[in-house]
Each structure stands twice: as C-alpha cells, then as structure tokens.
Amino acid sequence: MKSKIKYILPVLFLLVVTFSKITFASGPTKAENFKLKDYNGKEYQLSDFKSSKATVIMFIATQCPVSNAYNTRMAQLYADYKDKGVAFLGINSNVQESVDEIKDHAKSNKLDFVILKDNKNVIADKFDASFTPEIYVLNGSSEILYHGRIDDSRRESDVKTKDLRATLDEILSGKKVSVSETKAFGCTIKRSK
Amino acid sequence: MKRILSLFIIILLFNSADIFPQQSGKITVETIDKAKLTKLIKDRKGKILFLNLWATWCVPCREEFPSIVKLADEMKDVEFVGISVDFPDEVDTEIIPFLKLNKVNFTNYVNGFSGDEELINALDKNWNGALPATFIFDVKGNKKVFLSGSKSYDEFKKEIQKALTQPSPQRRGL
Numbered sequence: 001m002k003s004k005i006k007y008i009l010p011v012l013f014l015l016v017v018t019f020s021k022i023t024f025a026s027g028p029t030k031a032e033n034f035k036l037k038d039y040n041g042k043e044y045q046l047s048d049f050k051s052s053k054a055t056v057i058m059f060i061a062t063q064c065p066v067s068n069a070y071n072t073r074m075a076q077l078y079a080d081y082k083d084k085g086v087a088f089l090g091i092n093s094n095v096q097e098s099v100d101e102i103k104d105h106a107k108s109n110k111l112d113f114v115i116l117k118d119n120k121n122v123i124a125d126k127f128d129a130s131f132t133p134e135i136y137v138l139n140g141s142s143e144i145l146y147h148g149r150i151d152d153s154r155r156e157s158d159v160k161t162k163d164l165r166a167t168l169d170e171i172l173s174g175k176k177v178s179v180s181e182t183k184a185f186g187c188t189i190k191r192s193k
Numbered sequence: 194m195k196r197i198l199s200l201f202i203i204i205l206l207f208n209s210a211d212i213f214p215q216q217s218g219k220i221t222v223e224t225i226d227k228a229k230l231t232k233l234i235k236d237r238k239g240k241i242l243f244l245n246l247w248a249t250w251c252v253p254c255r256e257e258f259p260s261i262v263k264l265a266d267e268m269k270d271v272e273f274v275g276i277s278v279d280f281p282d283e284v285d286t287e288i289i290p291f292l293k294l295n296k297v298n299f300t301n302y303v304n305g306f307s308g309d310e311e312l313i314n315a316l317d318k319n320w321n322g323a324l325p326a327t328f329i330f331d332v333k334g335n336k337k338v339f340l341s342g343s344k345s346y347d348e349f350k351k352e353i354q355k356a357l358t359q360p361s362p363q364r365r366g367l
Contacts, residue, residue, distance in 0.1 A: 065250035130341070131323040152308055155280065160308075183310045185278050188253055188323045188342050 031057075031142040034123050036091070036116035039103035044089070044114060050140050053085035054171045056164070058150075059124060060090045060115070061132040062097045062105040064187035069154040070133050071109040077150070078113045081168055090115035093124035094132070095192040121191045131186030137167050137177075145171065148182030220292050222284045224305025225276055227315055233274065234334045240272045241337075241356050242330040243349075246316070248278045249287040253343035254325040258295050260346035264353065265299045271353055273299035278312070278324065281305060329356045 035045040049055045058074065061067040078088045090113055092102050099117050106115050118124055127136060137146035146167040151159045163182045170177050225233070234242060245261055247254035265273040277288050281303050292301060306312040313322045317339055320326060329338035329352060337356045340348075 063252075130321055134321075152310070183313045183320075183322045185248065185309050185313070185322045185324055187251060188325075190253075 028126070028128060029144055031136070031138055031144060032126055033142070034126065036118055036123060038114050038116050039099050039106065044116060046089075046138075046142060049087040049089070052087040052140065054145070054168060055087045055089060055138045056081075056168070057127070057136040057138065058088065058090050059127075059129045059132050059134040059189065060092060061094050061187060061189075062092070062101050063094070064132045066154050066186050067132040068109075069156075070150050071111065073150055073156065074133070075110050075112065077164065077168075078111075080165075082113075084168075084172055086168055086172070088113035091118050091123055091129075092116070093118035093121040093129070094190045095121070096190055119192075121189060124189050124191070129189060131188050133186060134189075135164055137164070137171070139171070145177045146180055149184035149186075152182075152184065154184075220289050220297065220301075222277070222288050222292070222301050222303050224281050225302035226305045227311070229302070229305075230312075230315060234330050237272075237330070237332045237334055239332055240270060241332055241353070242328075242334075243271050243273045243353060244316075244328045244330065245273075245275045246278060246324060246326045246328075247275055248324055249283070249291045250279070251324045255291070257325060257343045257345075257349075258291075260344075260349055262295055262298055263346060264349055268350075268353060270357070275299065275301040276304060276312075277301060278304045278309065327352075329353060331356055331359070 031046060033046045035043055037043050046055070056077075060070075060074070074088075074090075082088065090106075090111065092115060102115055102117060105111070116123075124130075129136075133150060135146070135148060135150060136144050139145055146164070148163060150164045151162045153159045163179060166179070167177050233244075243261070243264070245258075247258065249255070261273060261275070264271075275297075279287050284303055288301070288303060304312050306315070309322065313320055316326075316328060317336070320339065320341070323341055325343055327338070327340040327344065327349070328336055329340075331337050337359060338352045340352060344352075
C-alpha cells in the first residue's frame with residue numbers, strides 16, 4: 001500500500017499543477033459583480049443585467065484602429081440583439097482615453113449601448129482582458145460562455161466566421177455554445193502604471 | 194567641369210537609395226505561412242532568433258520598433274525577424290514605408306496564414322493575440338522567451354542575453 005501511495009502522490013501533484021496551469025491560461029470562468037460609471041456619470045453594476053438572456057461585455061477603445069474598424073459592426077450587433085434580451089456593455093480601460101473622449105467617440109460612431117469607464121483598469125484585470133476589441137459573453141449567473149473576437153477579420157469584406165453572432169444565436173435558441181474561445185489580433189489595453 | 198560633373202554623378206549614385214527610396218528595391222516583404230515559419234524557427238545556423246510580431250496600426254509596436262533596429266545593429270549573433278500582421282495587400286502602402294522610415298536592418302514578413310488565429314496558435318497557444326509580442330528561440334529552435342506588450346531596449350537586451358546564456362532544453366516544437 002505504501003509503495004502505491006509513493007506513485008500516486010507524484011501523479012496527483014502533477015495533475016494539480018497541470019490543471020492549475022490550464023485554469024490560469026484560459027482566464028476566469030465566472031465574472032465577479034462590478035460597479036462602474038458610464039460617460040454620463042451613471043453607475044451600473046453587472047448584476048443589473050441578471051435577467052438578460054446574455055450579457056455581452058466588449059473591451060473597446062477610441063484610438064485603436066482595430067476596435068474602430070468594428071464600430072459599425074458593434075452598433076449593428078446592438079441593434080440586432082438588444083430587443084432579443086441581450087445586454088451590451090462596452091468597457092474602456094485605456095488609461096489615456098478620457099471620459100469626454102469616450103462620450104464624443106460613442107456619439108460620432110453611433111455606439112448607443114452603455115459604455116463604462118474602467119479607471120485604473122480594475123475590471124480589465126479581473127477579466128484578464130488584454131486587448132481591444134475583446135469580447136466576453138455571460139449568462140445570467142455571470143458564467144463566461146464565450147471569450148474572444150467579434151468575427152475573424154478586422155476587414156469586414158474578408159469575414160468568414162461571425163463568431164459573436166453565432167454565439168448569441170446559440171444562446172438564444174437554448175443551445176450549448178459550440179465555440180467558447182477564439183483569438184484575433186488587437187491593440188493592447190494601455191494600463192495605468 | 195567634367196570632373197565636377199563626374200563627382201556629382203558618383204555622389205548621386207551612392208545616394209540614390211535615399212533620394213529614391215521607393216525605387217531602391219532594397220526592402221522586400223514576403224508572406225509567411227506555417228511551413229515558412231517552421232523552417233525559420235528550425236534553421237538556426239548557430240544563431241538565436243528574435244521574432245517580433247507587429248502591425249503598422251499598433252502604436253506600442255511602432256514605439257518599440259526603433260529599439261529592435263538598434264539591437265539588430267549591435268547584436269550580430271542574433272537573427273532578428275519581424276512579422277507584420279497587416280494585410281498582404283498593405284505591403285507597399287503601409288509596411289514598406291514604415292520599415293523605410295525606421296531604416297530597418299532585418300527581414301520582415303507579412304502574415305500569410307489563412308487566419309490570424311492560425312498564426313497566433315502556431316507561435317503560442319496561450320497567446321491571446323495582443324500586440325506587440327516577441328518570441329526568442331534558442332539555437333536549437335526551442336522557444337525560450339515570450340514577451341507580451343511593448344518593451345524597452347534594455348528589457349529586450351536583457352532577455353536576449355539571458356537566452357544566449359541559458360542551456361537548451363529538449364526540443365518541443367513550435
């Protein structure tokens with residue numbers, strides 16, 4: 001028995017180490033509740049959207065050309081899904097982008113969804129978000145069902161897979177999200193030092 | 194008079210690359226796919242590889258680029274390579290003008306993978322695509338360093354020196 005334990009313990013240790021690495025690499029699986037103010041100073045918290053069928057959190061920017069390439073697509077997504085029970089929350093965590101700049105940018109690009117200012121990138125840190133545009137889709141229990149890109153090309157004419165739309169359609173039709181993680185190039189979120 | 198004219202022509206010839214940078218044809222940017230990337234990493238020829246992923250639209254990439262050019266000038270025992278993730282049809286309009294502006298002294302490619310995700314995963318499955326990103330491979334093609342985000346000249350130099358002195362582990366592929 002003692003000799004068996006000798007072998008089992010290192011194996012268990014390796015499993016724990018491997019598992020913890022995987023968890024770390026893939027980021028959090030559930031979002032904590034948070035409070036942030038939008039560009040008009042109105043406070044929102046994640047739990048306000050508990051009753052939504054899905055909440056789309058979009059880390060966005062005003063100065064990032066990739067995020068800006070998606071402005072029209074983000075506005076269209078909001079228009080297409082807001083009446084279907086999907087909530088949209090834009091979050092700006094870039095230290096150099098002011099509340100006034102975010103307000104002007106939202107107005108000129110017709111981004112009608114709530115956009116929150118994440119001072120000192122506290123929420124970006126909690127999500128482990130690192131670039132813009134970076135998307136998280138949550139259910140009512142704040143579980144992260146999808147993390148990644150809006151679609152597979154910053155150039156709209158080259159898009160082959162509309163990943164965020166596919167995810168929302170699956171959730172709305174009661175299906176399991178088939179692709180929970182995608183990747184794309186984006187602008188690094190400029191954090192406060 | 195003839196001598197002056199000859200001298201003028203010689204000076205003009207020597208400086209033609211700077212006067213007519215677009216016509217000099219010195220900078221070329223080819224596409225890179227999985228096969229080329231694998232070959233690049235494997236064919237070390239005794240040098241470590243400093244691989245920087247960048248884009249002309251990426252402000253921190255543009256900011257750190259001069260440091261890489263400076264290091265490439267100084268460290269001849271390191272192969273410096275850049276991969277731009279701009280579109281291949283932006284080579285002439287965006288990429289080459291940026292490289293010329295920075296007086297680039299190392300090879301640069303443009304992403305020729307079928308999708309961004311394929312390139313990201315080919316380099317590191319734990320990398321989420323945030324730019325800039327830098328990888329250092331040792332002389333055996335083993336990945337030694339992954340740097341996410343913009344770095345300074347000193348930070349790059351420190352990581353390169355570390356990679357130059359570290360012993361190589363067993364090869365694990367890309």
